[in-house]
Amino acid sequence: MTDRDDLDMLAAEYVLGTLDAEERTRVAQRRQDDATLNDLIEAWEARLAPLGDEIQEVAPGPDLLKRIEQRIDDLEAERAAAAGSDEHVPPRDNVYQLQRRLRFWQWGTCLATAAALVLAVLLLAPLQTQQPPKPFVAVFQQNDQQPAFMVSVELPSRDLHVQAVAAEPLPDKSYQMWIKEDSLGPKPRSVGVLNDDLSLAANALSEYSPELLKRATFGISVEPPGGSPTGQPTGPAIHGYLYPATRNL
Known part of the structure; x- marks a missing residue:
């Protein structure tokens, strides 16, 4: 030491x-x-x-x-007694070592x-003390109608949650979600076709950075069963942007 x-x-x-x-x-x-x-x-x-x-x-x-x-006194006494006999006298520092x-x-x-x-x-x-990250929320509605969908994204993990509000499954149609941002080019990219329960995989946005997601425009369009055949929106679409929101939204 x-x-x-x-x-x-x-x-x-x-x-x-x-x-x-x-x-x-x-x-x-x-x-x-x-x-x-x-x-x-x-x-x-x-x-x-x-x-x-x-x-x-x-x-x-x-x-x-x-x-x-x-116990220490007993050791002292044993040492003193041994000093008056032929026995080996334990070193004085044994007691000190015991104290230490x-x-x-x-x-x-x-x-x-x-x-x-x-x-x-x-x-x-x-x-x-650590506060959970606030989600970013996008509301998809047309004019003053009740929102059709609400989408929330946890930006650090990019976990996606799609919640249908007024939207309902359509016979022989599919809803498809899109993302558009300048760095991705002039055309929107498909995020995915919504499932029968109008949900999407939580990792559908995993390839995009949080900063890009904050700048992007999102859209949900009505497409033929299984999604757009052209790779671009073909039917009516509603759009939304992500905004920070508290946990109780």
């Missing part, structure tokens, strides 16, 4: 509260003159503080700390909990 990594871990321990009182006091004093340490502490505070509302306090058992301290491991366990547990909360926030935030 680099010196900065060590400093970052110290800052994290300080913010998570896993340092003992003496070490915490030293870090609090040091941050006054160490801009790098202070910046790291503030970064950890900014990173973890918003998660405080997500964590409910859980009190440890009343005898937990006492049992840990007793205890602190590392505390720090790691807190950090793992915080990391899990950060992940949860990152996963849930888009579901809570």
Whole structure:
């Protein structure tokens, strides 16, 4: 680990509260003159503080700390007893290492909990804040008559939805949808022949860019069964343009 990594871990321990009182006091004093340490502490505070509302306090058992301290005292006593005998004396730093491991366990547990909360926030935030894209809608009607069709398009995905309003299936006739835009040439192109239920495949516009769709003119014509035999509209047609609309339209 680099010196900065060590400093970052110290800052994290300080913010998570896993340092003992003496070490915490030293870090609090040091941050006054160490801009790098202070910046790291503030970064950890900014990173973890918003998660405080997500964590409910859980009190440890009343005898937990006492049992840990007793275990450390027992190791000290074992070391002292071994020093007066011929037995091998465990190194002094074994107890220190145990203390460090205890602190590392505390720090790691807190950090793992915080990391899990950060992940949860990152996963849930888009579901809570991201607004669904607004559809673009075209109304197909002639003069002041009730609309025959409404067409909506989700521009990012170019998903198409055709809804018959006043239009009804015609005997021995088909409805066919067309698109016209300057970059496509002077003649309209067929989007597709409407099905018996007056619908079209959702991906019928997938080859066109969203920007082109916003500029295009759309038409629906009445054609012989199965669609126009010429590749161009041959019967009466009604037209519409896409306009942005809210979800409740």
